[in-house]
Amino acid sequence: MTIGIPRALFYHYHPGMWEALFDALGHEPVLSGVTTDATVEAGGRLAESEACLSCKVFAGHCAQLAGKGVDALFIPRYFSVIRNAICCPKLYALAETTAAELPCAPRIIRPRVDANREPLTVTLCRVAAMFTKNPSRIWRAVARARAALAPPGCAPHPRAPGAGVRVLLLGHAYNLGDQRVNHHITRMLEALGCAVVPSVSVVMRAAHRGRRWHFLDEALWCAGEAAVEGWHGVVHLSAFNCGCDAVVKSMLERQCRARGLPYLPLVVDEHTESGAVQTRVEAFVDSLGDGGEAAWNGGAVTNMAEAV
Amino acid sequence: MERRCGDEHGGGGVNVYLGIDVGSVSTNLVAMTPDGAVAHEIYLRTGGEPVRAVQEGMRLLSRAGLGDGSVCGCGVTGSARRLIGHVLGADMVKNEISAHARAAVHLAPEARTVIEIGGQDSKFIVVRDGRVRDFAMNAVCAAGTGAFLEAQAARLGVPVERFGLLALAARAPVPIAGRCTVFAESDMVHKQQAGHAVEDIVAGLCAALVRNYLATVAKGKPVAAPVVFQGGVSGNAGMKRAFEQALGCAVVVPPHNMVMGALGMCLYLRAGDRGGRTSFRGLGVADEKIDVAVQPCAGCSNNCRVFSARIGASVVGTWNDRCGKWSGNGGAGG
Numbered sequence: 001m002t003i004g005i006p007r008a009l010f011y012h013y014h015p016g017m018w019e020a021l022f023d024a025l026g027h028e029p030v031l032s033g034v035t036t037d038a039t040v041e042a043g044g045r046l047a048e049s050e051a052c053l054s055c056k057v058f059a060g061h062c063a064q065l066a067g068k069g070v071d072a073l074f075i076p077r078y079f080s081v082i083r084n085a086i087c088c089p090k091l092y093a094l095a096e097t098t099a100a101e102l103p104c105a106p107r108i109i110r111p112r113v114d115a116n117r118e119p120l121t122v123t124l125c126r127v128a129a130m131f132t133k134n135p136s137r138i139w140r141a142v143a144r145a146r147a148a149l150a151p152p153g154c155a156p157h158p159r160a161p162g163a164g165v166r167v168l169l170l171g172h173a174y175n176l177g178d179q180r181v182n183h184h185i186t187r188m189l190e191a192l193g194c195a196v197v198p199s200v201s202v203v204m205r206a207a208h209r210g211r212r213w214h215f216l217d218e219a220l221w222c223a224g225e226a227a228v229e230g231w232h233g234v235v236h237l238s239a240f241n242c243g244c245d246a247v248v249k250s251m252l253e254r255q256c257r258a259r260g261l262p263y264l265p266l267v268v269d270e271h272t273e274s275g276a277v278q279t280r281v282e283a284f285v286d287s288l289g290d291g292g293e294a295a296w297n298g299g300a301v302t303n304m305a306e307a308v
Numbered sequence: 309m310e311r312r313c314g315d316e317h318g319g320g321g322v323n324v325y326l327g328i329d330v331g332s333v334s335t336n337l338v339a340m341t342p343d344g345a346v347a348h349e350i351y352l353r354t355g356g357e358p359v360r361a362v363q364e365g366m367r368l369l370s371r372a373g374l375g376d377g378s379v380c381g382c383g384v385t386g387s388a389r390r391l392i393g394h395v396l397g398a399d400m401v402k403n404e405i406s407a408h409a410r411a412a413v414h415l416a417p418e419a420r421t422v423i424e425i426g427g428q429d430s431k432f433i434v435v436r437d438g439r440v441r442d443f444a445m446n447a448v449c450a451a452g453t454g455a456f457l458e459a460q461a462a463r464l465g466v467p468v469e470r471f472g473l474l475a476l477a478a479r480a481p482v483p484i485a486g487r488c489t490v491f492a493e494s495d496m497v498h499k500q501q502a503g504h505a506v507e508d509i510v511a512g513l514c515a516a517l518v519r520n521y522l523a524t525v526a527k528g529k530p531v532a533a534p535v536v537f538q539g540g541v542s543g544n545a546g547m548k549r550a551f552e553q554a555l556g557c558a559v560v561v562p563p564h565n566m567v568m569g570a571l572g573m574c575l576y577l578r579a580g581d582r583g584g585r586t587s588f589r590g591l592g593v594a595d596e597k598i599d600v601a602v603q604p605c606a607g608c609s610n611n612c613r614v615f616s617a618r619i620g621a622s623v624v625g626t627w628n629d630r631c632g633k634w635s636g637n638g639g640a641g642g
Contacts, residue, residue, distance in 0.1 A: 034609045184630055283405035287440035
């Protein structure tokens with residue numbers, strides 16, 4: 001059986017894991033391609049207009065998989081990925097919204113993923129048991145799935161700590177993991193001489209600190225760490241119309257201001273031009289560093305001298 | 309093709325830094341001498357054709373007596389900065405937020421807040437000790453920017469230059485719904501039909517746009533005096549007064565207020581001077597045939613739209629590819 005896995009939203013919480021599971025169970029996982037302009041366009045047409053950009057992108061990925069004629073779509077209901085915290089509610093209902101958006105959607109496999117109910121390994125066993133009753137096969141598949149998932153807590157530290165401008169990049173895993181949505185922001189920041197730490201690399205090692213919304217918890221905790229460790233600034237990338245980020249943004253802004261940490265909110269939607277993101281990011285980095293004073297060929301077009 | 313100012317053409321008087329701000333509505337050029345004096349200041353309409361506008365600016369500069377040999381640096385800012393940067397062979401290409409802030413703290417070193425309203429975007433910059441502390445820029449909505457004011461001036465049959473003075477003449481400003489300019493427009497029609505005087509409506513509109521700006525761009529960030537107001541809309545005395553009334557403090561409109569982005573680039577150029585060496589292509593660009601081509605690249609899933617600029621037959625720059633495949637080779641393969 002071919003099982004389509006959309007490379008969007010929930011996928012970025014556990015990249016690689018579900019493919020490995022289905023592969024080990026003898027099925028063929030089909031992962032949708034990376035997000036392109038076409039994905040965004042298709043998603044924008046299918047999804048409800050009030051949905052956030054990330055949801056629209058998700059719809060585009062599902063449409064792509066349905067077009068490939070997969071036998072089933074794998075759209076789990078993600079309730080929680082960290083104990084005592086919850087995901088964004090839009091992730092609970094993805095299977096239903098997708099069925100409504102795609103008129104001829106294939107069968108949808110929709111297991112519940114909820115760290116408040118059971119550990120991830122148990123969830124994987126339950127999903128595997130939907131395909132086989134053989135315990136040793138289940139166990140082998142689960143072991144492979146767990147191995148495929150990059151171990152949490154191996155946060156990359158800012159390259160060359162102490163040197164250059166160190167920036168914390170905050171955003172939902174599914175936005176930071178999608179270069180079309182985030183306009184290659186990591187590369188953009190690095191090209192301007194920044195060392196970038198994405199929040200997703202820090203989150204899993206953070207114990208839950210009592211805020212019910214997992215991203216809110218992650219964002220505030222990371223910003224606190226960033227202030228303590230003396231990072232130079234926080235860039236918060238969010239998708240237009242994200243209800244969660246509307247709350248996160250104002251709390252984060254207040255916390256950053258209180259800690260004297262420069263904060264740049266960036267809101268992207270399907271019409272955002274990379275140039276608009278670039279302008280804000282450049283100005284932010286200028287304000288963190290020397291005010292842009294030293295650079296003769298100030299960042300924007302790094303190869304300008306060679307080009308002329 | 310680098311050269312040093314004063315090398316060729318015998319120069320044309322004193323040496324200058326050439327700063328250019330190519331915005332959506334206006335294109336501004338400033339030539340500043342090393343001692344900080346503004347030798348030339350040009351404000352032009354972009355009219356949707358940034359290359360043509362810059363060529364026109366170059367022509368005016370030559371006519372004003374500027375020679376290639378006296379340009380010891382060229383910097384470009386504004387939304388068309390990459391395109392124009394390649395066409396002119398700029399030494400420096402910078403975002404407009406930094407450029408505006410740089411000029412503001414130069415002319416008003418004690419400034420703590422910079423309000424910049426241009427043709428299609430508006431910025432709010434918090435400055436402390438001569439450095440940018442925080443900033444915000446309008447995102448999806450161009451409410452209250454120059455383009456809207458101009459449209460309303462045309463609708464009321466008032467030349468945009470007289471718009472501000474008219475607002476000052478108001479005796480009983482009429483409240484206008486300013487949350488969204490679409491509604492502001494229909495509200496203005498309503499107030500006209502009700503018989504209110506044009507100057508009262510214009511004053512009300514200025515107040516509405518200021519409220520809109522403070523709510524959607526400044527968004528509750530602290531507005532500390534001294535406040536500097538610059539950009540195309542700062543030439544409007546009605547807007548200046550409306551800001552003063554809303555903020556309860558004096559608002560300073562600096563000299564060269566219309567061309568601050570270009571002036572900021574001059575200051576950056578002066579700070580980074582490399583002994584007058586520049587890659588500036590020269591004012592002769594004004595008479596060249598310049599073409600810009602856009603090509604989709606099918607090399608990977610990014611599907612970048614790659615731009616290349618051509619002067620005559622030679623490609624002078626290629627950009628907008630995320631991987632650097634086209635731009636990395638200096639445009640030779642563009």
